[in-house]
Amino acid sequence: MDPKPLTTAEWAEVGTALKFLWLALGCALIAGPSLLTAHAIIPSMVDTKTVPEKVSRIRAPLYVIGIVCVLGIFGSFYMASENTDFLHRVYSRWWQ
Numbered sequence: 001m002d003p004k005p006l007t008t009a010e011w012a013e014v015g016t017a018l019k020f021l022w023l024a025l026g027c028a029l030i031a032g033p034s035l036l037t038a039h040a041i042i043p044s045m046v047d048t049k050t051v052p053e054k055v056s057r058i059r060a061p062l063y064v065i066g067i068v069c070v071l072g073i074f075g076s077f078y079m080a081s082e083n084t085d086f087l088h089r090v091y092s093r094w095w096q
Contacts, residue, residue, distance in 0.1 A: 010086040017083040024076035031069030038062035 006014070038059045045051045 004090065006086065006090065010090070013083045013086045017080045020076045020080035020083065024073045024080070027069040027072040027076060031066045031073065034062045034069070035066035038066060 042051075042055055042059050042062075046053060046056055
């Protein structure tokens with residue numbers, strides 16, 4: 001099977017899909033540390049009295065940031081998958 005070269009419109013789809021995949025990576029790099037900090041690091045530090053109890057107020061915004069970023073990851077993967085129609089056109093029988 002010899003695929004045909006991509007057209008300009010198909011390269012645009014590739015670029016858009018890659019942008020959404022980079023956005024998913026960025027969201028993951030933000031979601032992981034914020035959820036880790038809110039769920040594990042801050043409670044541990046407060047329990048050991050390393051930091052004052054007031055630091056626990058930071059947990060709620062960190063949870064919100066983390067959850068929004070996780071939703072952004074799923075949204076980015078969905079949008080990237082919507083921009084991969086060129087694969088079906090170029091490799092019409094890609095599963096074989």
